[in-house]
Amino acid sequence: MTDKGGDSGEELNPHIPQFIGVAPWYISDGTTSLAHQRARNVEIPKTLSDKKWYPRGKDAEGQQSFKYRKGACTNCGAMGHTTKDCTERPRKVGAKFSGVDIRKDDVIADEKELALDYDSKRDTYNGYVPEFYNQTLKFYEKTEEERKRRRLMNLKGNEDEEGEDGVRVDESKTDNSAVASVDPRTRTAIRNLRIREDTPKYLYNLDVNSAYYDPKSRAMPESPFANMEGVIMKSKLTEG
Structure with a gap:
């Protein structure tokens, strides 16, 4: 039913x-x-784009004052803002004491004429002009052009450093086994005095009473052939 x-x-x-x-x-x-x-049937509120916004870069219409007035900005002499909120360059002698170059008053918008609701008052993009973003785009375009120009200069510089045969040496593939460590504070490289394929000095003579080898400092100040009849071996070691 x-x-x-x-x-x-x-x-x-x-x-x-x-x-x-x-x-x-x-x-x-x-x-x-x-x-x-x-x-x-509810009345649809106006969008934020349909509403008015505070005037930008405009001064109040009317006759300009040439004398400082009480309550005006002590820096520029305009009514509508305080010295703390003044956007002009701080003067050495303010308009309050010099009386020179008094600026026009600021335009104070009527809140009833704007009729901003709760959301529009708190909207960060309300009154934003999209054309202002073109300045940001131009800045990044110039930065990108400068980056490409410097990269091209670096490529040309690397081509000039190539050898006569036109073969570029890759430093990442070179043998750096002779360098043990690099200290960035002193800009000095600590080099190994022995190649890994060579026999270490302390293995030539395995006698317990032979020359002392300090493992901490990796040093053997005495000769390992002191108690051996290997003068020929010693000469070969020194010559190699």
Whole structure:
């Protein structure tokens, strides 16, 4: 069985739950219908773009004052802002004491004319002019052009440093085994005095009473051939 939907005369599905078919108490007219579920004819508020905004870069119309007035900015002499909020360059002698170059008053917008609601007052992009972003784009375009120019200069400089055969040496593939470590504070490289393939000095003579090898400093000040008859081996070691 179906019910009539109040004044609209539409039939309601009997399987519709009660919390959907019954209107809230603040808009209920005592009948069961789905009228409260549909959009009502409510005036759509104006968008932020349709509303006015505070004037930019304009001065108040009228005759300009040539004398300092009480309550004006002590720096530029204009009415509408204080010295703390003044955007002009701080003068050595303010307009309050010099009386020279009194600026025009600021334009004070009428809040009733703007008619800003709760959201528009707190919208960070309200009154934003998209043309202002073109200045930011031009700045980054110039930065990109300068980066490309410097990169091209570096490539030309690397081509000039190539050898006569036109073969560039890759420093990352060169043998750096002779360099043990580099100290960035002193700009000096600590070099190994022995190649890894060579036999270490302390392995030539395995006698316990031979020359002492200090493992901490990796030093053997005495000769390992002192108690050996290997003078020929010693000469070969020194010559190599």
